[in-house]
Amino acid sequence: MNKDPFLLSVLGQMTLEEKVDQLLQLAVPFFEGADSAGQITGPMAAMGISEQTVRNAGSVLGIAGAEEVINVQKAHMQTNRLGIPLLMMADIVHGFKTIFPVPLGIGCSWDMELAERSAEIAAREAAVSGVHVTFAPMADLVRDPRWGRVMESTGEDPFLNGEFARAFVRGFQGTDLEHDAERVAACVKHFAAYGAGEGGRDYNTVDLSERQLREYYLPAYKAALDEGCEMVMTSFNTVDGIPATGNSTLMRKLLREEWGFDGVLISDWGAVKELIPHGVAADEAEAAHKAIHAGVDIEMMTTCYTKHLSELVANKKVDEALIDEAVLRILALKKKLGLFENPYRGADPEREKEIVFSEAHRQAARELAIKSCVLLKNEAVLPLQPNQKIALIGPFAQSGDILGPWSWTGSQEDAVKLDQGMREYASRLDVARGCDIETATEAQWTEALAAARDADVIVMALGEHSDMSGEAGSRADIRLPEAQLELIRKVKTLNKPVVVVLFNGRPLDLHGVVEHADAVLETWFPGSEGGAAIADLLFGKANPSGRLTMSFPYSVGQVPVYYNAYNTGRPQGAPDAQIKYVSQYLDIPNEPLLPFGFGLSYTTFAYRHAAVSSDAMTVTEPLKITVQVTNTGNATGEETVQLYVRDLAGDVVRPVKELKAFRKVTLQPGESREVEFVLSESQLRYYHANLAHDSDAGDFVAFVGSNSRDVVELPFRLVK
Secondary structure, three states: OOOOHHHHHHHHHOOHHHHHHHOEEEEHHHOOOOOOOOOOHHHHHHHOOOHHHHHHOOEEEOOOOHHHHHHHHHHHHHHOOOOOOOEEEEOOOOEOOOEOOOHHHHHOOOOHHHHHHHHHHHHHHHHHOOOOEEOOOEOOOOOOOOOHHHHHOOOOOHHHHHHHHHHHHHHHHOOOOOOOOOOOEEEEEEEOOHHHOHHHOOOOOOOOOHHHHHHHHOHHHHHHHHOOOOEEEEOOOEEOOEEHHHOHHHHHHHHHHHOOOOOEEEOOOOOOOOHHHHOOOOOHHHHHHHHHHHOOOEEEOOOHHHHHHHHHHHOOOOOHHHHHHHHHHHHHHHHHOOOOOOOOOOOOHHHHHHHOOOHHHHHHHHHHHHHHOEEEEEOOOOOOOOOOEEEEEOOOOOOOOOOOOOOOOOOOOOOOOHHHHHHOOOOEEEEEOOOOOOOOOHHHHHHHHHHHHOOOEEEEEEEOOHHHOOOOOOOOOOOOOHHHHHHHHHHHOOOOOEEEEEEOOOOOOOOOOOOOOOEEEEOOOOOOOHHHHHHHHHOOOOOOOOOOOOOEOOOHHHOOOOOOOOOOOOEOOOOOOOOOOOEOOOOOOOOOOEOOOOOEOOOOEEEEEEEEOOOEEEOOOOEEEEEEEEEOOOOOEEEEEEEEEEEOOOOOOOOOOEEEEEEEEEEOOOOEEEEEEEEOHHHHOEEOOOOOEEOOOEEEEEEEEOOOOOEEEEEEEEEO
């Protein structure tokens, strides 16, 4: 238990009811001083809470705006008996007002400095607007693009996800959260394995072995906590048959005892009460009992704690010490943020006007959007030339719906649309909608074909509406809607060069697109400066450098499909493999359409002279792996050189490849550079059958290349 004299003094003055209410988080309309205050009488009655409960509540959900925060905090400080300030929390996931690409796009930059910078800018804008805590980063490993929330992750690799989680935490929190009022506390989510829901369906069952959980799904959360992340949010799913929010083994034993996390643990929206429909709690009292014993400090937007914890203490079913621990953790975070000295922290209406959505922030968003886009195909069509007559066709040609999910404080009106960005370069640009996201009319097709007929090249702006991904955005069919596929077919009959620009929150099944397009540029939801960034790429002012961090399936029937899979006992393509009785589909390839790490450039790179410093590694003597990378094209380009390793015979089956390191190099045309990796024994460790984290003596293969498929093999041995 926290021994801070000030915090213990505050705790000692609190009644049991005040302690319990401190564990409650409510949405902003509940609070006096909020812009929407007074609209919540009905919901308050439905939740069974009183005005006094609201006055004792510990934190606010979904608030942003310096003036409103100040008003709410001021009203609260006047009515809370002990003057305990509120924590202001919100989902600031990939930007506040300046919206950056969705995290899956940021992941495709493979750029930790820019990722950290994006979180720093988001924190500064949020902090001056009164936010204290952001519900980010999401460190969930994702392998199923049917799940809408893949857009909020950085991909399918545990190592890379961990690196990004660290970068985001550094950006949000800085190095001195206590004294830097323009940073916010980070809350890593969703603990644990939320991304492994069966069938890609949101909130669905997760069933993993403990070894799989530790090997693949836990490392990125741990990386965020090792970086100093202040909070953790529970996931909606089950873990080993028990919902995470009531899972004492996961939260109390692993997170708190094994990992030593003593920060604030918060439920996701309504997750404590959802223990009832999950089937592990008979009623709200049992739900409160299980969640508090699991170590959940804050209950978000349900009232199991408020209604039942005092009674459970009175009946000696809950030790009041558990409640004291939870309250102390919340009070400690409030103290760390300086809220007892200054309840308004960084909230500053004048500075808010100065820095939010500033030009410098927008330029940073543009730079990261450029780095996040991935060129998937290019048959000598891109870059475009300013003197070409260009037809821009599609539902995203003039759309501001390019911010993506979790951009609630952003403005679609202020976003740079694609046609606006392209007009900065193109001297002749005709624009036609062609179709809506999911429907089309003959008049739209006629207008689009008329514009296309006159063009030298056709750019088609296609994709998903932002509501088609994100939370509750699971889709079984991950192709573009049929209206857009039909538009492609109609335009292709004109036999003109076609460039497809995709706006989406997940890897798609690109059949119906890739075979008809001469070039495909994946832009995800690129954020506030999306149109400008995409135009920079289309016209060659910038060279595409993004690399996929999630495989694109050949067909949804492969899903989940990911690069670090197991080989099976009857692998397809083995030298002695039979024709039929191997692990394969009869109608489609085993491999994804586009592999992890893939991305094209306007130049080309050659890998030569790959070598290892020795054929053997020891525990104390690492290997050096070198490769010469040459820019063999005509444009300056940035290459992401990737190092993978395979353990050929382990205690348990090992993946065919695992990413261990990468280096980004920028090369002029004709320039060569030797890229060096140092591979140590510790990087070969994994969880064995007995859950020991160790390495195996024996044979390994290192792979160096431009993606997980196109690599050079380098065998070596580990001697122990």
